Amino acid sequence: MKLECEIEKIKNGIFIVERITGKNLTLPALNSILLIASNKSLKLRSTNLSLGVEIEIPARVEKEGVVAVSGAVLSGVFLNIPEVGNVKIDGADGNLSIKTKNTNIKLKGQPHDDFPTIPTVSGKVFEIEAKKLTEGIKSVYYSSSPSDIKPEISSVYIYTNEDNLVFVSTDSFRLAEKKIKIKGLEEIHGLLLPFKNVSEILRIFDDTRGVVKVCFNKNQISFSSDNIYLTSRIIDGNFPDYRQIIPKETKTEAILLRQDLLNALKLANVFSDKFNQVNLTIKPREKFFELSSANSDIGENKTYLEAAAKGESIELGFNYKYFLDCFQSISSDSVSIKLSGNSRPMIISPVADQSFTYLIMPMNR
C-alpha cells in the first residue's frame, strides 16, 4: 500500500483507535491497529472483541493494501511527530514506512490475517444528535455498577417513553435518570450499553458535531457519524423495574442553592467516617436544615443551610459520595430534595428541570 495524508488527521484517528486495542490479550493481532488503504481513503481499525472502531481519513491512495502494526508503537510514533503537513505511508511485505519532511520511520508489521472483522450491525435504526447522545449518557453513567456480578446494572439503560429518550444507570445504592426530548423516535424497549464501553463511546463522540446514526439488534449496537464507525456488544438482559421504586408522595421537601449544598457537602466530607456517612436533619417548622458529620479520629462539623423546607421533620444518614456525584448532572442554581421517610429513597432534582432525577438510598442507622 502507498498513500499520503494529513498528519493532523491521522494523528487524531490513531489516538482514538489506539485506546481500544486490546491489552493483555492472548491474540497479538488484537494489540494492533489495522490500516486499510482503499478508494481514496485510509481506514484505521481496532477492536478488543467487546468494542470495535473504524475511522476513515481522507488520503491520496496510490496503491491499495492492508497492514497491521502495534497500536502502542504507532501512537508512540505519532505522539512525537510535532510537524504539520503531510505524511507518506508505504507498506510492503507487511512492514510500514512512515515519512514526513524531517523523519523517516520503519515499523515492523504484524500478520494481518489474524485481525478480526468487526461486525456490521443490522436491525432497528434511529438518528440522534451526537450532542444529545453524549449528554444523555454523561448525565447518568457514573451511577452504574462497575462490578461484573450483575451485568444488567453494569450498564447504561436506554429506552423511549413518549417523546423522550431515557437514560438510566444504577449500582443499586443510587440511581440516575435523564430524559432527552427527541421528536419522532420509534419505540425502543430497552437496550443495555455495557458500562465498560460507555466511556469510550463518550470520548469518541464527545466532539462530534451533527447526527449519529444508531443501529441495534439483540446483541450488538453500532454508532456511525461521517467518518467514525463504532460497534459494541450490548448486554442481553433486563434492567430492573426501577420506576416503581421512585416514591410517589413526598413527606418532606427542601429547596436550596446548589452552591451552598455543594460547599457543605465538601466540608462534611473532611469529617466523614470510613463509610462516608453524612447526616441530614430537616425541621421545616423551625426552618432548620443541617448537614453534619463526625469522625472519632478527626472531629466533627455541623453546617446550617438556608433552605425553603416544608412537610415533616426528618433525620437520616447517607453516603456523601453518592450525593456529590450527581452535581455533575445538575447545572441549575437551586436543587430540590424530596424525602418520604428514612427507609425510602431520597430524590434529588434540579429545580425547574424535569429531565433529571437522582435517587439515593439512605443508610442504615
Next chain:
Amino acid sequence: MNTGELWKNCLVEIEAGISKANFSTWFKNTSVLREDAGIIYVGVPNEFVRDWLKNKYHKLITKTVAGAYENMRAVEYIITKIESEKHESPMTADAYINKELPLKDLYINQEDNLNPRYRFNSFIVGAFNELAYAASQAIIESPGTKYNPFFVYGGTGLGKTHLIQAVGNTIKEKYPDKKVHYLTLEKFATDFINALQNNKANTFKEKYRKYDLLIIDDIQFIGKMEKIQEELFHTFNTFHENNKQIIFSSDKHPNYIPELADRLKSRFAAGMIVDISEPEYESRLAILKVKLREQNVDLGQEVIEYVASTIQGNVRELEGSLNTIVCQYRLKNKAVSLSEVKNLLKNNIRPKKNIAIKDVVKTVSGYYKLEEASIYEKTRRKEIVKARQVVMYLLREDFNVSYPLIGQKIGGKDHTTVIHSCLKIKEDIKNDPQLLQELEQIRIMFK
C-alpha cells in the same frame, strides 16, 4: 447423541490445528446448543466471535464436526448469553450500612410482555384441556384465519394464562417478524384512560393496532366498563378485518359476563370458544410427575398417587401441595412417608362441605331471583319447580344429603319425588348447556 461430548471431541481436534492464542480467543465459551435435523447449532458469546468463526474457521469447524458426526448437514452459529457464575457478594459491614434500593429483577420480556417461562413443553395436555390445546395448535399453524378470536375460559388456576402465553411465545418464535403483545384487561383499561386524560386517544389506537397478535387476559372484568367495551370492539374489528389473531381469556363464558354488550358477545362467539375444566385424576398425576421432574425430586409412586387423588382442585393448589412436600423432602434429605404426607396435606385438602340446607335454598332462589319461601311452597309454577329441582339435585350431588332428608326439609315431599327431581336435572343437563352453565355459576357461589 450427546452434543456436549461431540463438541468436546471437536475442540480437541481444532485445538491441535490452530495456534494456541487463536484457540483460546475464539473457541473459549463456545458450546453446541442443539442438533436439529443434521444442523449443529454452535453457541458463541458475541457477534465478534460469530463473524470471525463464520469468516475464518467455518471450513475447519464443518470438517471437524462432520468427521465426528456423520449425519451433520450444516453448522450454524447463534449468540447465547453465558451464564456467568453467580457470586453472592459476602455481606460486609459496608453492604450492611449502605442500604440497597429495593430494585426487583424483571423476568418478563419488555417488548411483548410475555413471560418466557410459559411454553408448551411444560404444558400438560389431558382430557380437561385437550380441545383448548388442539385449537391453540391450529392457531399457531395459521394465525388470524382459523379461529379468530380464540376465547378460552375456565376457573382460576387451570392454566389459561399458561396456554395463551405459550401460544404467544411459540408464534413469536415461528414467525419472528410478527409483533406479539400480551396484556391484561386491566392494563388495557388504564392505558385507555391515561390516553383519554392526555388527549392521546389516537396514539392509543395506533399502539394496539400495530400488533399482529394481541392476547388479552382476564377479560371478565370488562362487564361494567362501557367505554372500554366500545374501544375493544373497534380494536377487535380492526384486527379481524386484517386477519390478525386476537386471543382472550376469561373465567366465565362470554354469555355470563355481566353487562357485556351484545355486539361483543356475538363477536366473541364468531371465533372459537373453548373451556378448560378441572384436571381429572390421570392429568393430575401427569402434572405432578412433570413438576417433580423439573425439580429433580423423586417422591415415590405411592405419594404422588395419594396427592393426585386427594387434591382435586385446580393446578395451582396441586403445585402448592407438592411444593410443601418437596420442601419437607429437601429439609430432611430423605424420602417422605405416606403418613407424613397425609399429615402435611391435612390443611390443603378442602374440608368436606357441610352446609345448611337453608343456605342452599337461599343461594339458588337468589340466583333465580325468586322468593326464598316460594321453594318450600306447594306450587307447580314452572320457574319455581325448576329452582326446587336444582336445589334437590345440588343437595344430593354436591353435599351428599340423603333423599328422605331432602324431601322432609323441602316442603315435606316424598323421597321418590326427590329421586325423580335429581334424575330429571341429570337428564336435562345432558341436553341443555344453558342449565349446566347455571349450575356451574351456582356452584361457584358455594366456594
